Amino acid sequence: MNTGRASTFFPALLLVAVLVRLGDSVRLLAEGDVTDSISSACQQTEYFDVCVSTLQSRPDSQNADVKGLALISLNACIAHAEGTLAYARQLRSNATAAAGHGGDDYATRCLDDCLTQYSDALDDLRESVADAQDGAYGSVNARVSGAMTDSDSCEDGFAEQPGYSSPLTERNDFFSKLCSNALAITRLLS
Numbered sequence: 001m002n003t004g005r006a007s008t009f010f011p012a013l014l015l016v017a018v019l020v021r022l023g024d025s026v027r028l029l030a031e032g033d034v035t036d037s038i039s040s041a042c043q044q045t046e047y048f049d050v051c052v053s054t055l056q057s058r059p060d061s062q063n064a065d066v067k068g069l070a071l072i073s074l075n076a077c078i079a080h081a082e083g084t085l086a087y088a089r090q091l092r093s094n095a096t097a098a099a100g101h102g103g104d105d106y107a108t109r110c111l112d113d114c115l116t117q118y119s120d121a122l123d124d125l126r127e128s129v130a131d132a133q134d135g136a137y138g139s140v141n142a143r144v145s146g147a148m149t150d151s152d153s154c155e156d157g158f159a160e161q162p163g164y165s166s167p168l169t170e171r172n173d174f175f176s177k178l179c180s181n182a183l184a185i186t187r188l189l190s
């Protein structure tokens with residue numbers, strides 16, 4: 001009886017030990033995927049978590065070199081700016097619809113400014129991708145910094161008048177983090 005129990009107990013223990021080790025290896029493997037290129041690039045950025053989740057969500061970043069990661073980061077800024085522009089257009093057209101019913105001129109003007117600022121930011125960001133492909137990293141820096149200033153101006157417009165708050169704060173903040181990360185990764189190339 002006793003030996004019988006022992007003979008099932010020890011193999012079971014062994015199995016548990018093997019599974020635990022296997023789990024460790026799988027976890028290490030998963031961490032290894034990130035550690036290699038994405039994690040080491042993201043360690044040079046100010047917003048590590050945003051950086052990792054941005055890059056990991058794009059399949060082409062798995063085998064990308066640093067230049068590839070910089071391009072993917074820039075494209076993430078572009079995608080976010082496009083989303084913000086579309087959202088701001090919606091807000092703007094809703095504001096126009098409301099204008100006939102005592103809608104707000106100041107908020108409408110701020111939104112118009114944001115539309116202009118984000119269009120300019122997008123022009124700069126799209127050119128920055130071409131610049132990065134050509135290795136013109138100084139120009140990437142200038143253009144992306146300009147795009148961040150545009151977004152800041154959009155945000156600040158609303159704050160200039162007491163009683164107003166920006167409906168785009170969250171989007172502007174995240175945009176700024178994405179751009180900051182893209183700049184940091186681009187800097188690794190120069």
Ligand SMILES: *[C@@H]1O[C@H](CO)[C@@H](O)[C@H](O)[C@H]1NC(C)=O
Pocket residue numbers: 087090091094
């Ligand atoms: C614009 O108005 C529509 C209809 O009221 C609403 O469904 C939509 O969420 C509004 N868009 C924004 C960005 O607020």
